[in-house]
Amino acid sequence: MPRNKEANQKVKDGRREQILAAALELFARKGLVATRISDISAKTGISQGLIYHYYKSKEEVFNWLIRDAVEKMNTAALELEKLPLSAKEKIVLAVEQLLKGFDQKVETAYYYFLITQAALSEAFPQEARDFIFSQNNIKYGVINRIFIHGQKEGTVRSFDAAEMTTLFFSTINGLAMYKAINGANAKMPDKRIILNMFLNEF
Amino acid sequence: MPRNKEANQKVKDGRREQILAAALELFARKGLVATRISDISAKTGISQGLIYHYYKSKEEVFNWLIRDAVEKMNTAALELEKLPLSAKEKIVLAVEQLLKGFDQKVETAYYYFLITQAALSEAFPQEARDFIFSQNNIKYGVINRIFIHGQKEGTVRSFDAAEMTTLFFSTINGLAMYKAINGANAKMPDKRIILNMFLNEF
DNA sequence: GTCTATATCCAGATAGAC
């Protein structure tokens, strides 16, 4: 019966999703080690044993989360780069989208925070860390190229492009933390304040 | 013999300091929960049992660290506010000092990161978190007042001062993370890029 | 003050019934 098979697959995928969603929030808020499988179990209503049916360990859950996050971000960055817009417009769009993302869904902020933590700490699974170090810089490259392009346009300030890129992502990470900490109470600042860092006029 | 008493006190203080210094780095890099007392023991060469002679628990070590950090930052902020300088000059000085601090001593970055983590996560001792929420905002107040003052001067951009304050500390936190992650490889960006966010000209 | 040895606890992961 293909019907049942499909239905089963749906349930299975649903469970896996549920687990990831709960783990994302828990990992971001409590950290990987402080999050107990029992926390995930409590949050999802899925028994502890069953979680191990879907993922072979807590770290595997974490690895999936990181893969998801990095891939989403890279896809977004590469799509931005391909748009038929000026460098200046791309930068405005990037800042807009990121702020809107944080504002509308805390999960976006959690993703950023998780990646930062994993990059920082040796306590996180090596697999996830390797993946981050090999893949995460793709989005740095995109922004860096857009800055350089914008400098040729004359719209982007003439500071060192690499430094501006560092600052771009440091600021974004800082805002992600701010949002992750304060949740609904966090109001994202006016994008124009940020744009002042990078653009001559807008 | 007061001589011995003093000497003993010195040793005692030295040990306590050693433990704090090791814990700062470990907590920042691995997280509170992932850091084992045995890690602190290995890093300091102080036996596990002896650590409990100086601090009654791992969390107490953490609480001391947070107190130190918050107090240092508040003192610095309040002193900045009292200086006989224009608002514009104070902002330039604050950014300079913070960047220099991160550049010269990773520990400064670790302090920032630790506070941010503790504020974020329920996994950290409630005592430390309460202290942060009651005291940490002092430095936010200082910067906020300086921005407002600078707007009257005409030197600070006329965006919402609270939003600029949020952005100021988000950026600083982001840079602290960047430094904590990349250590000696992290080069702090040109302060002028940051100052563009807040100042009309400089 | 300092160390080594150990009691105690608790979380991750597994086994096995349904």
Next chain:
DNA sequence: GTCTATCTGGATATAGAC
């Protein structure tokens, strides 16, 4: 697929010798 019960390891914190 799902649950409950349990094994096992490892970390905190303590006890007690020096």
